[in-house]
Amino acid sequence: MSSLLSYFDQIRHQWLAPSFGWTGIEIGCHEIKMAQVRKLGSRWQLEAVWTVDHPTPYVNPNHASSEELFGWIPIDKLKSGGLSPTFENLVSLKSLFRGRNCAATLTDGIIEYRELDLPPCGVSESHAMVCSEIALEKECELEELLTECWDLLQTRPRSQASCFATVSLEKSTALRFARDLMNAGFECRALDAVPCAMARATSMAVEDGEQSVLTIDLGYQQATLTLVKQGQPLLSRGIRSLGLVSWLESIATSFGVSMSDAQTLLFQSTGNHVEKSCENFEFSNPLQQKLGSYLQSFTVELDRTIHFASQVCRSASPTQILLMGPGTRIPGIDQALARRIGLPANIWSIDVSENLFGNQCIAAYAISAALSSLAFEAQ
């Protein structure tokens, strides 16, 4: 009977290969983003997207106002509570997406990313060494920790060591999220790491796989920079000071407005604050001045990363910048970064289904879409 089922699975994969991906779910402290893609030949098409806000967000008391809606859940609370507060919303959203299967990731540093230098050895030995190293560092049992690693293909000429990227997560946290998703009607097939999802998202948007692309996920809590070549993440950095929340807090403090209003000012489609400030360095209003100073610090961090990448991955110096995440809603940020860094900068984009209505910022769903595309990679 089992062999018969396997035979049917083979037929299903060969002849009835689904064109729809799984439901990609990006779980962050600020919101949960969901997306589903469809593969049409070699093209990708975004079929469905949705964002779920946490129902009881943490509100910064310094910027709270009577109509404050902006907020997030602290990492510890999200880890301990899982998805139970948003359970009803997720259940009702089940009908929006096709199929039960989903792939998820936890952003905002919930899945910890590290790079370790290890002496040259086999894959299994490397994995064992990485696991023990992380467990030792976090002072927890090896069985309580889930760890994965991959070779970054970086060279350390002096030490002859190999550099490994590692991602780790507490087992209890992973189980909690997987069970919550299952209770909401989704069957969690994979819990991916953000750098891998970013690499896949880059491959979806950039046709030339030989190009080295510095992909930037402008999230609320942190900005994640990942150097991608041939679909592989070669380098990744998470910079908390460049998270959107930092921008918004600064604007809200400076102008005495709420975080929600600060977000409205930052994302308003009529303005093009960043580009203007970048071109002239003569800021016509205080908002542009504020953004200009942030852009300056952003540029500094980017320069550092590019410089480091050029050193450790000489064959993979970035040739372009790809922006994704909710920060891409800031008008003109791609052009501003392109002018500052001297590399072409684009906002992540793929085809959009006619079923999607409204002026959606699809780059915010890049990681969710990449998670959805795991359905085809898993086959």
Add this chain to the structure above:
Amino acid sequence: MHVNLLPSSFVWRRLARKRIRQWTLGFGCLFFLFVVANQHLVLGLWKGRCEYHALHSSIEPICELQNRQADLANQSGALLQKIKQLKVVVSPDRTTSFLGLLSQGVGADEGKIQIREFQVTVTEPTKQDLNRPKAPQSTNTEKSTKSSTAVVPDGRTTGIQYQMSMRGISTEGESISKLVDELQKSSVFPEIELRSTQERFVSERMIQEFQLEGVGHE
């Protein structure tokens, strides 16, 4: 590339659930097919049973008739048996009557006729003969039959047949015809027939041999 940080225990449980779902679905389909096939068979049996009852109810009058006919045949057989027994007790002995007549006829002709052989055969009918329908007969024949045979109340004769055969010689042909007339006048053997006559010389004297046959019914 991708990594999977799902615990292996969760993955195994998920796979187990998936397999259980598939097996359940498979068994569910089989059960459904079994139920459908069973329903089909049961429906066929039920239809057959209905048809059997309908046919049985339609032939019920015929069965009743058959039963009644069998009963009547039994009754008829019993009655015939009774009639036969009664006839043994009641019916006259024709042979004796006929011998009386014959002696009268022969004696009246002063020894011109001599009877050399006389034989009477009684034949009882079989059941098949009794059940066989009678062939239509002409009115005259019916009359003669009515007059010569006993008829039971349901219109049938008892079927007992008396067959008489007689041989003799006569010195005169006229005497033979007189004897035949005398015998025909009596109702013992209504059908008397002169079957043959033959002239012969015995001791230089011409005599006539004759043969008579008669049939009577009861």
